[in-house]
Amino acid sequence: MRFLLRRLAHTALLMFGVSILTYLFASLAPGDYFDEMRLNPQIAPETVLALRAQYQLDRPLPLRYVRWLDSVVHGDLGYSFSYNSPVGPLLWVRARNTLFLTLTATLLAWGLALPLGVRSAEYLGRLPDSLVSWMMAALLVVPDLALALGLLLFAARSGWFPTGGMVSVDFNSLSPMNKLRDLALHMTLPLLALVLTALPLLVRHVRAAIADVLDAPFLLAARGHGIPRHRLLYRYALPAAANPLISLFGFSIGALLSGSLLVEVVMSWPGLGPLLVEAILSRDVYVVIGGVLLSTLFLVIGNLIADLLLYWADPRIRAEPGAK
Amino acid sequence: MTERGKLAKWLVVLGALHGVIACAGFFAPYDPLEQDRERPYAPPMKLHFRDAQGRFHTRPFFYPLRMREGSFDQYDEDIVRAMPLKFFADGSNYKLLGLVPSHLHLFGASRARICLLGTDGYGRDQFSRILYGGQVSLLAGLLGAGVTLLFGLGIGTAAGYYGGWRDEVLMRLTELFLALPWLYMLLGLRAFLPLSLSPLEAFLLIVIVIGLVGWARPARLIRGVVLSAKERDFVRAARGFGAPDGYLLLRHVLPETSSVLLTQAAILIPQYVLAEMTLSFLGLGVPEPQASWGNLLANLQQYSVLMSYWWMYLPAVAMVPFFLGYLGLASALQEWANPHKWK
Numbered sequence: 001m002r003f004l005l006r007r008l009a010h011t012a013l014l015m016f017g018v019s020i021l022t023y024l025f026a027s028l029a030p031g032d033y034f035d036e037m038r039l040n041p042q043i044a045p046e047t048v049l050a051l052r053a054q055y056q057l058d059r060p061l062p063l064r065y066v067r068w069l070d071s072v073v074h075g076d077l078g079y080s081f082s083y084n085s086p087v088g089p090l091l092w093v094r095a096r097n098t099l100f101l102t103l104t105a106t107l108l109a110w111g112l113a114l115p116l117g118v119r120s121a122e123y124l125g126r127l128p129d130s131l132v133s134w135m136m137a138a139l140l141v142v143p144d145l146a147l148a149l150g151l152l153l154f155a156a157r158s159g160w161f162p163t164g165g166m167v168s169v170d171f172n173s174l175s176p177m178n179k180l181r182d183l184a185l186h187m188t189l190p191l192l193a194l195v196l197t198a199l200p201l202l203v204r205h206v207r208a209a210i211a212d213v214l215d216a217p218f219l220l221a222a223r224g225h226g227i228p229r230h231r232l233l234y235r236y237a238l239p240a241a242a243n244p245l246i247s248l249f250g251f252s253i254g255a256l257l258s259g260s261l262l263v264e265v266v267m268s269w270p271g272l273g274p275l276l277v278e279a280i281l282s283r284d285v286y287v288v289i290g291g292v293l294l295s296t297l298f299l300v301i302g303n304l305i306a307d308l309l310l311y312w313a314d315p316r317i318r319a320e321p322g323a324k
Numbered sequence: 325m326t327e328r329g330k331l332a333k334w335l336v337v338l339g340a341l342h343g344v345i346a347c348a349g350f351f352a353p354y355d356p357l358e359q360d361r362e363r364p365y366a367p368p369m370k371l372h373f374r375d376a377q378g379r380f381h382t383r384p385f386f387y388p389l390r391m392r393e394g395s396f397d398q399y400d401e402d403i404v405r406a407m408p409l410k411f412f413a414d415g416s417n418y419k420l421l422g423l424v425p426s427h428l429h430l431f432g433a434s435r436a437r438i439c440l441l442g443t444d445g446y447g448r449d450q451f452s453r454i455l456y457g458g459q460v461s462l463l464a465g466l467l468g469a470g471v472t473l474l475f476g477l478g479i480g481t482a483a484g485y486y487g488g489w490r491d492e493v494l495m496r497l498t499e500l501f502l503a504l505p506w507l508y509m510l511l512g513l514r515a516f517l518p519l520s521l522s523p524l525e526a527f528l529l530i531v532i533v534i535g536l537v538g539w540a541r542p543a544r545l546i547r548g549v550v551l552s553a554k555e556r557d558f559v560r561a562a563r564g565f566g567a568p569d570g571y572l573l574l575r576h577v578l579p580e581t582s583s584v585l586l587t588q589a590a591i592l593i594p595q596y597v598l599a600e601m602t603l604s605f606l607g608l609g610v611p612e613p614q615a616s617w618g619n620l621l622a623n624l625q626q627y628s629v630l631m632s633y634w635w636m637y638l639p640a641v642a643m644v645p646f647f648l649g650y651l652g653l654a655s656a657l658q659e660w661a662n663p664h665k666w667k
Contacts, residue, residue, distance in 0.1 A: 017500050025516050053642040141648045143598050145605060146640035149624055153637055156630045163627070258507035262602055266625075276508070277606050279513040295505045 007307055011300050018296050019289075023068065026285045027061050069285075077293075078286030082279070087290045091272070095294055097166060098271035101187070102260050102298075103192035106253055109202055112195065117206025118233050124211055132207075136200040146257055148193040148266040155189055162186050164268035190260075190267045197259055198252060205248050209241035216240065242313050251305025254299040261295075330656040338649040346459040349418030352452035353432045356615045358416065360437055363389060365397045365633050368442040368450075376403050384409045388436035399630065405438050421513045442635035444623065450635060454642050455614060457615035461604075462646070463599030464531050464616075469589050471535025472596075473542055477578075477585065480546030485554055485573060495547070501540035510537050514608050523614040530556030530609050542588045546581050553580040583661035590654035594647050601643070617643055 068078050077085035083090055142150075145310040155161040162168065168182050213219065214237060222236050264273030272291050279287035311317055328480055371384040385408045387401035413432030420426050432438065441450040483494040501509075513533050520530065553559060567575075568651045597617075603609035604618025612619060620639040623629045629636050 018504065021500065022512060025513065028516070133532070137651070140651060141644055143594075143601075143640075143643060143647055145598060145601055145618075145621065146643065148635060149621060149640055152624070153630060153634065156627075157634070163630070201512070238486065256503050258505040261505075261507045265606060276511055277608075279509060280608060281519065283515075283519070285516075288512055288515045292508050295508040299505050 003311060004308070007304060011304055015293070015297060019069075019072075019293055020065070020129070022289050022292050023065050026289050027064070054184060060294055077290040080279075080284055080287050082282045082284045083287075087286045090275070090287065091290050091294055094270060094272045094275045095298075097269065098257075098260060098273070100265065101190055101269060101271060102253070102256050103120055104187070105191055105198065105260070106249075108191060109195045109198040109252065109256070110249070113199055113202035113206050114238075116199075117203045118210050119240065120203070121205045121210035121214060121237075122229075122233060124207075124214075129207075136203050139196055140200040144193065144197040144262060145266075147196060148263050150151065151189045151193050152266055161189050166270050190263050190269050193263045193267070194256055195258055200250070200258055202252060206241075206245060209244050211229050213237045233246065234320070239313070242322070243245045243310065246306050246310045246313060249309070250303040253302030257298055259304075326570030327656065327660040331653075331660050334649060334653040336654050338529060338646075338653060341646055341649055344463065345455060345462055346421060347499050348452075348455035349426070349645055350428065351430050352449070352455040353413070353415060353429050353438060354449040354452045355416040355418065356448065356453045356456040357613050358442065358448065358452075363391065363399070363437075363447045365629075366373050366399055366439060366443040366447065367633075368635050369439055370401075371409065371440075372406075375406055381408075385432070386436075386438055407433050407438070409438065419581055441638050443632070444620075444636065445629075448639045450620075450638065454617070454622060454639050455616040457617045457620050457639060457644060460527065460610055460614065461581075461600050461618065461643070462528065463563055464534065464600035464610075465593045465595075467531045468534035468596040468599070470473055470594040471532060471626070472538045472592055473585055475535065476542030477581065478539040478540065478586075480543040481550050481573065481578070481581075483543070483567075484547035485577060487551075487589055491547075494543075498540045498543055501537075502544075506603070507599075510534065510603070511608070512608075514539060514603060519608075521611070523610055526610050530600055530603055531563055534596050534603075537599075538592060538595070542584075542592075545584050545588065549581045549584050550577055553577045583657070587654060587661060590650050590657055594650040596647065597643065614627035 071078055071086070075088045077088045077091065078086070080087050080090055080299065084087075116132055120132040123129045152163060155163050162185060166183070166186050167179075170173075171179060171182060174182060209235070218240075219232065219236060222232055227236070260269075260271065261273035261276070263269065264271040265277055268274065272295065275293040276288060278284075360538065366389050369389065371386055373382075373384055374380055375385070385406045387403050388405055388407060389399040390402045390547045392398040392400055393537050398471065409431055410433055413434070415428055415429040415432045415514040417425065417427045431440045439451065441454065443450055479494055479498070483491040483498075510533065512529075513536070517529055517533070524597050554577055555574075556576075559572060562572060562576060600609060600616065600620035600650050601621070604616045605622050607619075607622060609618055617639045620636070622632075
């Protein structure tokens with residue numbers, strides 16, 4: 001329990017630090033949303049000044065930060081100039097889509113990486129292993145931008161998959177079965193792009209972790225007892241190799257989150273990515289801050305979950321004096 | 325193959341690839357900004373050896389493209405006019421490596437343009453633009469990695485060598501940076517800098533932004549190396565003889581970090597090339613008309629381009645050999661640094 005509390009406090013502190021950092025960066029930036037208005041001869045300078053006063057851009061920095069924190073507490077996360085609404089609700093919708101994509105991709109990537117990695121560790125240095133290694137090397141060489149664009153090109157030219165969006169225009173009029181089908185079709189390419197970029201790293205680590213354990217005496221003994229191969233690998237070897245993999249799990253969420261930003265923009269998936277890019281181009285400061293913070297929060301939560309899993313899986317960590 | 329041999333092999337491969345990009349002026353037949361408004365989105369031209377009469381030519385030739393009547397992007401080969409390909413041809417002026425003025429090109433043609441990889445919407449030669457764009461993207465990656473490593477080296481060394489509260493503060497800061505998803509951080513940082521810039525300003529800005537985002541991981545690794553290096557017996561001996569900190573660092577501690585630095589460089593450079601491409605692709609990096617691999621690909625964001633002009637995708641293929649090279653180099657460096665671990 002103390003462990004959990006300490007971790008939570010640590011997380012909160014981290015988020016606080018990140019928020020100050022981003023806010024500071026944002027405020028030190030030259031120019032703001034109303035700069036372009038100032039150049040427009042049809043808008044009186046007084047109007048711009050009044051607008052700036054209305055959005056409190058003329059107040060000193062610490063005061064603005066405190067006011068912004070207050071709006072964060074209320075779930076608003078500041079105010080978007082270009083959408084003319086609080087940032088919070090704007091972000092939630094997008095964040096839901098991003099999370100949906102990222103979590104599915106995480107599950108799928110791990111679901112593929114575990115059997116592939118275990119299989120190559122089992123046949124270390126033999127044909128299945130080198131086959132998998134070659135495949136992964138090939139994937140590693142193709143950068144995510146090229147992969148995403150290539151898939152999009154494929155979709156556009158073959159016409160088998162929709163080239164963007166999350167659902168079709170007539171989504172609401174579809175039957176539940178067709179809705180699912182429509183969503184799945186739209187998701188296939190973004191998912192494929194994400195999973196294929198994440199896979200090589202995961203497979204390599206799973207393989208290394210399992211290969212390390214396979215030489216252990218207890219597994220030799222288990223094999224001597226005639227325990228079936230499948231059970232040996234997944235019930236005996238995998239839990240023993242779980243530690244580094246659980247840490248990697250937390251990391252992989254962050255990597256997929258970053259990767260999903262680009263994939264979302266390329267495939268026009270209505271997630272945080274396109275919103276963020278749009279906000280940057282229009283200098284919509286609070287949306288940018290909110291987007292960065294939210295993605296950080298996801299990553300931190302991912303790491304927290306990984307830590308808790310580790311705590312649950314490994315009694316040695318529980319036994320550490322500092323962690324009780 | 326020995327570790328050393330592998331390393332040499334990958335270095336040669338990478339050297340050759342970078343050489344081609346560095347001497348883009350020579351290998352590219354045209355200036356990257358030279359437009360041909362008569363031929364927008366012309367498809368890649370084919371080189372022929374056999375002419376319409378079935379005769380074989382040792383010198384490859386091509387047929388210039390002519391826009392089909394009534395269309396705006398359909399071309400036919402003008403098979404009456406066979407144009408021989410000229411090697412070491414005279415062409416537009418350029419400066420080799422930015423220094424030596426020259427107008428010699430590896431290949432070219434007189435009276436008609438040869439566009440091996442097609443043209444873009446302004447009729448600019450895609451092949452030349454990919455080569456010149458590579459200069460921008462690769463240089464951004466190299467310089468960005470340099471900035472990151474310098475930063476990481478400074479912070480990692482300070483934390484590891486001096487320890488105490490400095491270590492504590494710097495490592496907390498490192499954790500903070502590691503906690504941010506890097507692409508979001510990259511965009512966030514870029515968001516707060518001016519949007520419309522001259523190509524050079526934009527380029528330098530991107531290098532700095534990319535360089536500043538990734539320092540946390542190398543800093544952590546270098547701190548670890550420095551921590552163990554400063555407790556080595558020979559370092560303690562030197563300290564016992566009264567060597568000052570500066571001497572100890574330069575002579576004994578920093579050389580220990582060289583293999584980590586090299587491996588990190590091989591990992592970071594392709595990552596940063598990709599970062600530059602991503603920024604330019606999103607319209608936040610190097611602006612047109614300057615070519616970079618990222619903003620060449622940005623054309624694909626238009627649906628019509630995606631549907632009809634597949635050769636606009638080729639810049640994405642251009643970087644694959646570089647990624648392969650750096651990947652091979654990174655693993656060769658790792659083997660070279662600790663040979664016993666990799667059997």
